[in-house]
Amino acid sequence: MFQIQIDGSTKHFPCAPGDTLLRAALRAGIGFPYECNVGSCGNCKFELLEGELQSNWSDAPGLSDKDRLKNRWLGCQAQACSNARIKVREMEHYAPVHLPVQTTASLTHKRAITHDLHEFSFECDAALSFASGQYALIHFSDVPGPRAYSMSQGGGSRQRLDFQVRLTPGGLGTQKLFSMPLGEKVRIDGPYGMAYLREDAPRDILLVGGGSGLAPMVSLARGALSLHTRPFQNIHFIYGAREARDICGLDMLNELPLWASMGHYTPVVSNASVDEVLTPDCERGFVHEVVQKFHAHDLGNMEIYFAGPPLMAQAMLKLLVEHKVPMNQVHFDQFY
Ligand SMILES: Cc1cc2nc3c(=O)[nH]c(=O)nc-3n(C[C@H](O)[C@H](O)[C@H](O)COP(=O)(O)OP(=O)(O)OC[C@H]3O[C@@H](n4cnc5c(N)ncnc54)[C@H](O)[C@@H]3O)c2cc1C
Ligand code: FES
Known part of the structure; x- marks a missing residue:
């Protein structure tokens, strides 16, 4: 030492x-x-x-x-x-809200959410305490460096951790994970990240996820709606996908008891052709454009969380700066 x-x-x-x-x-x-x-x-x-x-x-x-x-x-x-x-x-x-710990864990479940976004559950040898929206590092054998993945459950002290991971073509970590047999062990280290639920913030919540950024937004929605006292009236969830087949997440939100009365879900597709027929609730374009379209007037009164690829995060940040949203109401992770 x-x-x-x-x-x-x-x-x-x-x-x-x-x-x-x-x-x-x-x-x-x-x-x-x-x-x-x-x-x-x-x-x-x-x-x-x-x-x-x-x-x-x-x-x-x-x-x-x-x-x-x-x-x-x-x-x-x-x-x-x-x-x-x-x-x-x-x-x-x-300074961490929960001190990060290291534990070994075995893969216990996997399921497909879409064609390239799958959920993986690991049973840890020691429970890990985390806040909704945080991430952990997974060390895979034979892959240089750990990979960061956000937990999709609401925060708490948990022995089982669920991650929702998008397959990266040619990516070493995701290829390893997608072909991993049940029972295989990894090392998990966490929690990390500052984009965690601010439980006392007295404002409506805006959650914006792009592509692989689904898990932390689902975690935040789960965590926020399970609070004993909720200092907000609405949760707006905007999920950006490339194609209609990539849209997901609503089934997980619909399972939450208060979602029907407090939640609003808007899917957004960036690569749809003009003649492609989308569901009536689905928007075309990029998530920051949809945020501008529906929320430009009340961004300053919201607690805003977002996660996804750096280009999406930069576009969101630019929009929020243009609207002079106080930065202490903005929490995000860029998925490098
Ligand atoms: C905070 C955070 C949270 C994330 N949460 C999610 C999530 O919930 N779901 C999801 O699908 N993705 C998430 N990601 C992205 C994820 O961590 C991976 O980058 C992605 O899955 C691609 O990994 P890969 O190994 O397949 O690709 P690769 O291209 O093999 O690896 C890319 C990643 O590995 C690191 N890396 C590459 N080479 C080395 C090396 N030699 N030594 C050390 N590190 C190296 C890079 O910094 C980069 O993070 C998150 C990223 C961050 C930063
Ligand atoms: S935290 Fe070390 S490079 Fe990002």
Whole structure:
């Protein structure tokens, strides 16, 4: 076990062999900035002042050549080889609501939601506590680096975790998962993520998911509707798919006791041809266009959550900035 000292602070934390500095800091309750946890966003950058580290992924896109020259590292990829002193801007906002833990888990169920989006359930050896909307890392054998997947259940302390995963053509992790036999074991590490349910926010909820971004939005809807006191009147759920055959999620929402009185679901298809007949409730275009069309007038009065590919997330963010929505009402994960 190595000790990592944060420069200019009294705080330090232990980092076990094989763990990364980011995850070890979060396990110790420290607000180490991050987002994706998988080497892509660059939010977990820090400077090494003393000590020796090694990177799990030296070419990770979250770090530029200039960063490397300045002895900057990615917290989500750096492992300690000695005690170390680092410079990082610790922020309370990133302090975990549930401390992340590591457990082994076996695949117990799988089912198809659409042709390329499947649900996978894992039974963990130890229960994992998480807030609705959070994600975990799955380490597959023979795949370099873990992959991030959001739990689709409402938050709580759970031994079984459900994930809804879209098959990425040529993707190493998803190919492994889609061909995995029941009973096979993986290592799960979590929870992570800041786009979790703000239970006390006294505003209607807008949930926007694109493609593989279904699971965290379903989790948020499940979590919000199971609250004992609900400080909102409506949940608007907008789901963006490429084609009509990709539309999904409504059956899971319809199972929720209060959905019929509080929920509103709008599917959106981006690649439908002009002569393709869609169901009457289905919109054409991109999710941010539908948000603009139906909610431009009341965005400032909503608690807004979204998840999906970076292009979708950027378009949503631009729209919300244009509408001057206070950023403390906006919570999102970009799926790198
Ligand atoms: C916060 C978050 C939540 C997500 N939630 C979901 C979800 O609920 N459902 C869903 O379908 N998808 C989700 N994703 C996307 C998912 O994590 C994968 O990126 C996607 O499934 C493709 O994985 P792949 O292994 O098949 O593709 P690949 O192209 O093989 O891998 C892409 C991913 O692996 C990482 N990676 C690639 N090479 C290495 C390496 N050498 N070392 C370490 N890491 C490497 C990349 O950063 C990238 O994240 C989420 C992503 C993030 C960041
Ligand atoms: S959190 Fe490390 S690169 Fe995104």
